[in-house]
Amino acid sequence: MTRNWPHIRHIALALFCAAGAIYIVAPLAIVVLNSFSSTAYNVFPPEGYSLRWYENLAQQGAFLGAAVRSVILATLATAIALVIGTLSAYALVKYRLRGRDIVKAFLMAPVVLPSIVLGVALFIFFVRVGIAYSYPGLLLTHVLVVTPFVIAITAAGFSNFDWSTEEAAMDLGAGPIRTFFRVVLPQIRAGVLTAGLFAWITSFDQVETTLFLVRPGDNTLPIEMFLYLQKWQDPTIAALSSLLILLAVAIVIVMSIAGRNRTPDGLVMQGKETSK
């Protein structure tokens, strides 16, 4: 074997990774393909192509209503969780609290709990105190689910935060609120944005925790889809899924563009700090 050829185990690894990529993309690709099928039953390859499932989807008011509800719910939950989470992350990073590890573990506890257990526990509790199916209950549940992620991500964003800039602003007479918005927030912006995006997606995707908390007829989008799938399996759900995949692709593109613009910036900033 000559030196120019890659070793057989590198070829094997590359082939395995290619197979892995197919495994990852296949179920999403088949959904998009299936959404253009002309038949109501699932068969590969499709027997014909049409847009009838998209037309059918457009007539299903329930899905549109559910999508609007999900977007509003995810946006409100993200906004509230960002405020609560950033306050907590700031307190946890800045102050040497007594029992900080216990506080952290307590705030992270909802992540360890299986989602279905949290969902059922909240449902039983809400029934008990008489606020079952209420909107504040649903909203605060989503806030609870995403807040641990916001705390973890924003706390990481504080890791190379220059605390002397905050002190400088306060010494120069800026109040705590003004200091936060003018000095602290711009520096941790990347972490807060990442946390917000992650929180939004997590809230938008909640099934187990939300299943019992929505009033029947007022479902969020993933739950409407889940319940639809329990009854029917026609490609209407494929058409809707394709639109959601399109949304995900758009998010990836926006993120990679934003990331490309930010990385050199961040590198320059870090370079400046280390050169000091």
Added chain:
Amino acid sequence: MSVQTLPTDVIAPRSRFWQKLRPWLLLLPAFALMTFLFVLPIGAFLEYSVYSYERGRLVEDFTFKTYLLFLTDPYYHAIIFDTLKMAAITSFVSLIIGYPLAYGLWRCRWPALQRWYGLIIFSPILVSVVVRSYGWSVLLSDQGAVNWTLMKLGAIREPLELVYNLTGVVISLCHVFLPLVVFPIFSSLVRIDPALREAAMDLGAGWWTTFRRVIFPQSLPGVVSALQISFTLALGALVTPAVLGGGRVLVLPLQVYRATSDINWPVASVGGLVLLVMALITVALCNRLLAYSES
């Protein structure tokens, strides 16, 4: 710095009290949220585990009947066993698939390919679990693409039964967890000092020996956290077993879901408690393993 610390020393005690209170005030909203939506609900949940359910009605008494049911009834034993089996197979298969992918991503020489491959692995996180499970149910059905390909290749004559059984649930769950498995392994690989690998190679260790003695032990923390994530998430998975199990894969989360709908809250409560205990044992075991693998 010395100028900074001066005022706090001369400030009146009342102000120092506020200074000490400030972090707790900042944490107050999070604590309030946790108390009302986590601590109290879990308390109510536990309370129902000692109530009983008779002739379709809840009876608010005090009994360990439901606990005894889970301890003695073979039906519940089978469900708990199936749940553990599904979680074990799923996390094992995800690690077998995920480790080489993380390794390949780490060893990739072309930055552009590395970035795109990373994007391909991680972007499915953005797509709902419902959509992905639906995709697998289409892909794995008797007339689906997988059976079609295998029949065209002549590997099989009759379509394989891949949906509405454990196989389909495992294939789909592995897909859902794959990014969460690759990420910790990849990040522990990235932390390895490249000089270590070169030193091993220079000292005459072959590829396999280098991997076995140097690379793999260093990546163990990532493997353990990947195991913890996939196992605990698989224990609590509801959507995928519901969509791909077709009512034949009876795992504990589905049982809890049904019991809640039937207002059999004592069974839902004890079932949930069993799930929680299994998840906590997994976390504790993995933390021990993690401490062991890092030493």
